Amino acid sequence: DAGITQSPRHKVTETGTPVTLRCHQTENHRYMYWYRQDPGHGLRLIHYSYGVKDTDKGEVSDGYSVSRSKTEDFLLTLESATSSQTSVYFCAISESPLDGRTGNTIYFGEGSWLTVV
Amino acid sequence: AQSVTQPDIHITVSEGASLELRCNYSYGATPYLFWYVQSPGQGLQLLLKYFSGDTLVQGIKGFEAEFKRSQSSFNLRKPSVHWSDAAEYFCAVGAVSSARQLTFGSGTQLTVLP
Numbered sequence: 001d002a003g004i005t006q007s008p009r010h011k012v013t014e015t016g017t018p019v020t021l022r023c024h025q026t027e028n029h030r031y032m033y034w035y036r037q038d039p040g041h042g043l044r045l046i047h048y049s050y051g052v053k054d055t056d057k058g059e060v061s062d063g064y065s066v067s068r069s070k071t072e073d074f075l076l077t078l079e080s081a082t083s084s085q086t087s088v089y090f091c092a093i094s095e096s097p098l099d100g101r102t103g104n105t106i107y108f109g110e111g112s113w114l115t116v117v
Numbered sequence: 118a119q120s121v122t123q124p125d126i127h128i129t130v131s132e133g134a135s136l137e138l139r140c141n142y143s144y145g146a147t148p149y150l151f152w153y154v155q156s157p158g159q160g161l162q163l164l165l166k167y168f169s170g171d172t173l174v175q176g177i178k179g180f181e182a183e184f185k186r187s188q189s190s191f192n193l194r195k196p197s198v199h200w201s202d203a204a205e206y207f208c209a210v211g212a213v214s215s216a217r218q219l220t221f222g223s224g225t226q227l228t229v230l231p
Contacts, residue, residue, distance in 0.1 A: 004160075040223050041223060042121075042207055042209075042221035042222050042223045042224050043161075043207070043209075043219075043221040044221070045219075090160060090161070105151065105163060105166055106219060107163070108153075108160040108161040108162075109160050110159055110160040111158075111159070111160050
């Protein structure tokens with residue numbers, strides 16, 4: 001299994017409070033991703049990083065920000081949590097972009113369950 | 118942009134029976150295709166992937182999938198299902214133009230009857 005640790009694994013928070021989820025990897029992979037998983041939607045990309053201090057938005061980035069100050073850590077922040085952000089959040093890593101020449105792929109952490117009440 | 122459809126939300130099979138989970142994709146060029154499995158409360162585990170070459174791909178746990186370009190499909194199969202295969206299965210597509218991300222289907226929940 002890829003060395004990916006997400007924290008916290010479970011969190012309940014109140015509407016309007018800030019929340020930060022942490023993803024830590026021990027694989028020294030360049031690319032890191034945050035996805036959210038909701039019933040009927042599969043996984044949707046929130047933000048991703050292609051290097052230290054290099055990040056970009058995914059398809060559902062509104063209300064989220066990210067930071068990557070070290071290769072091994074990728075933080076996802078909800079500045080002011082809303083009930084619509086109740087979800088399961090997955091961190092993922094990959095050594096390089098998806099590339100048929102190298103066959104690299106994406107590996108996932110075990111998820112963080114966030115409930116906003 | 119690419120998209121993935123998994124037409125079956127929930128499938129129930131008996132242990133020992135064969136299994137086929139459907140996946141259809143939309144993308145203008147040759148896609149990169151993946152199947153992941155998720156057990157309750159767990160992350161996603163890669164079952165198999167197709168990048169190029171042989172259209173029949175073997176994966177872990179006895180699963181295989183066949184890429185059919187003419188049908189835009191990448192169906193997952195297993196000849197004999199075990200109770201431990203009960204989980205949710207996700208098909209995903211990646212493309213060169215969006216090389217940094219995958220697009221997932223909405224998943225198929227598999228129940229295995231004893």
